[in-house]
Amino acid sequence: MTFNILISDPLSEDGIFPLREAEGFNIVVDTALTPEQLGEKIGEFDALLVRSQTQVTREIIEKGSNLKIIGRAGVGVDNIDLTAATERGIIVVNAPDGNTNSAAEHSIAMLMSLARNIPQAFHSLKNKKWDRKTFIGVEVKNKTLGVLGFGRIGQEVAFRAKGQRMNVIAYDPFLTAEKAEKLGVQFGSVEDVIKAADFITVHTPLLKETRHLINKEAFEKMKDGVQIINCARGGIIDEDALYDAIVAGKVAGAALDVFEEEPFVEHKLLTLPQVIATPHLGASTVEAQEIVAIDVSYDVVSFLQNGTVKNPVNLSSVPKDVLAKIEPFFNLGEQLGSFLSDLAEGVPEEVNITYSGELANLDTRPLSRNAIKGLLKSKLGESVNDVNAKFLADRLGITVNELKTSKSKGFTSLITVEMRTATGTRKVAGTLLNGLGGRIVRVDDFIVDVIPSGYLLFIRHKDQPGAIGRVGTLLASEGINIAAMQVGRSEIGGDAIMMISIDKHVEKSGIEQLKGLEDIFDATPIDL
Numbered sequence: 001m002t003f004n005i006l007i008s009d010p011l012s013e014d015g016i017f018p019l020r021e022a023e024g025f026n027i028v029v030d031t032a033l034t035p036e037q038l039g040e041k042i043g044e045f046d047a048l049l050v051r052s053q054t055q056v057t058r059e060i061i062e063k064g065s066n067l068k069i070i071g072r073a074g075v076g077v078d079n080i081d082l083t084a085a086t087e088r089g090i091i092v093v094n095a096p097d098g099n100t101n102s103a104a105e106h107s108i109a110m111l112m113s114l115a116r117n118i119p120q121a122f123h124s125l126k127n128k129k130w131d132r133k134t135f136i137g138v139e140v141k142n143k144t145l146g147v148l149g150f151g152r153i154g155q156e157v158a159f160r161a162k163g164q165r166m167n168v169i170a171y172d173p174f175l176t177a178e179k180a181e182k183l184g185v186q187f188g189s190v191e192d193v194i195k196a197a198d199f200i201t202v203h204t205p206l207l208k209e210t211r212h213l214i215n216k217e218a219f220e221k222m223k224d225g226v227q228i229i230n231c232a233r234g235g236i237i238d239e240d241a242l243y244d245a246i247v248a249g250k251v252a253g254a255a256l257d258v259f260e261e262e263p264f265v266e267h268k269l270l271t272l273p274q275v276i277a278t279p280h281l282g283a284s285t286v287e288a289q290e291i292v293a294i295d296v297s298y299d300v301v302s303f304l305q306n307g308t309v310k311n312p313v314n315l316s317s318v319p320k321d322v323l324a325k326i327e328p329f330f331n332l333g334e335q336l337g338s339f340l341s342d343l344a345e346g347v348p349e350e351v352n353i354t355y356s357g358e359l360a361n362l363d364t365r366p367l368s369r370n371a372i373k374g375l376l377k378s379k380l381g382e383s384v385n386d387v388n389a390k391f392l393a394d395r396l397g398i399t400v401n402e403l404k405t406s407k408s409k410g411f412t413s414l415i416t417v418e419m420r421t422a423t424g425t426r427k428v429a430g431t432l433l434n435g436l437g438g439r440i441v442r443v444d445d446f447i448v449d450v451i452p453s454g455y456l457l458f459i460r461h462k463d464q465p466g467a468i469g470r471v472g473t474l475l476a477s478e479g480i481n482i483a484a485m486q487v488g489r490s491e492i493g494g495d496a497i498m499m500i501s502i503d504k505h506v507e508k509s510g511i512e513q514l515k516g517l518e519d520i521f522d523a524t525p526i527d528l
């Protein structure tokens, strides 16, 4: 099998060796494509690898008829339409750790350059001026650094700033006062941070909530002479408000690596002597570029070869140790979903997935995705996958609930999938038998023991002598061999079921004949 890979932004050649070494990977590097050219070409590729420059818009994604994975060699994925990718079942992966150090070092370099006017002084000297008066700076020692966004880079920056003997105050929705104390920084709200800081550095992603996090009102609350650093994303700071605050003398300086519109060469902020800037260089080091290219290349190879990834962006991931425990149940989850989809009549309205026993203590979201995938696949076909299963269920208006209980009716772990449609509620439960694989152990209220694969026939009948024989005879007359069979009943002479494993699919006409037999209420073919 050959996979076609397009690299449309400059990636470290040394870092893409996992792609180069993988068998059957055909790699095209073209970093000069216009959006139109990318749109024309993208249909040929299984994977697209980018940095922040290529705009992977909905239009590009929709033209990517063979696209299975988009790899971002870096952190920010704001240049990729994640919704469009998820809708089409395309997984997006990034390299979240590889450039943390470089971005933190760049932020500190910007902080120090800002405090000491290094770029301006250098520029002046290059213009043959020996000017020692204009470029008097300030020390950072004993000053307060406000950090907004205390994730990987924010924490690294704080750690280094403390080395410069700065006080650090930080805000992050996931930071608590206790955690901050342990990390040796002060915790505060956004308002506390911006009021207390002499220097403010932002390290959040660009989200709806963080767009213009630093705006006109925020600048008004800051100390006079505050200095601002943005090595995260353009748009976190309102550029017009920053310009006005500098011109008004409220803000003494700003160091910017990122901008609302990139790339650009003309920008009114760059006309101000108080502003220093770099063209989005935070991650541009030999080391960072090599690591992010390696990380993302490994994920692309691993996904196309085995369907597994380390750093999914549009799919919730679970820690390795949890994955090791739930992965053996993935097939069973999909089979239960698929079984139920064939069993139940009507449009699914609500699906309850209950995890009992040991599974109840684990993060089972990936397992639920498999159950939903199985449920939808038999109706929507092969385009349903792990990435878009939940999205498609939401779009179809199917409520999916995950429930957990320690009571597992004697099984170490049990998965029960229950589906409500307009015609009623049906359920199926399964478990993994040590060394023997998956088993369906309950259908509705009947206990069974069925291997969930191949062709099955679920029959509801009246517990009467002759009912089983009539089914066997009819199947034989259709040339259908019975491989295994189980019966169960609620009470003698009451409602009963047959769960039959057969060697081939029963056609519609055969099902109609089965339904017409004496004492047979219903017959449902289930193909797993």
Ligand SMILES: NC(=O)c1ccc[n+]([C@@H]2O[C@H](COP(=O)([O-])OP(=O)(O)OC[C@H]3O[C@@H](n4cnc5c(N)ncnc54)[C@H](O)[C@@H]3O)[C@@H](O)[C@H]2O)c1
Pocket: 075, 076, 077, 096, 099, 100, 103, 148, 149, 150, 151, 152, 153, 154, 171, 172, 173, 174, 203, 204, 205, 206, 207, 209, 210, 231, 232, 233, 257, 258, 280, 281, 282, 283, 284
């Ligand atoms: N300039 C560059 O070249 C460069 C390089 C690497 C990363 N980045 C950017 O730096 C930013 C941070 O990257 P990271 O690796 O530290 O990411 P991260 O996910 O580790 O950290 C981001 C933090 O922001 C926090 N956050 C989210 N919403 C917030 C809000 N409203 N207020 C305050 N905090 C909020 C999150 O909780 C998280 O802890 C990203 O925007 C990334 O794209 C830029």
Ligand SMILES: O=C(O)[C@H](O)COP(=O)(O)O
Pocket: 051, 052, 053, 073, 074, 075, 076, 077, 099, 232, 280, 281, 282, 283, 284
């Ligand atoms: O989000 C990131 O990883 C940085 O902004 C780096 O972007 P780049 O890969 O385009 O340098």
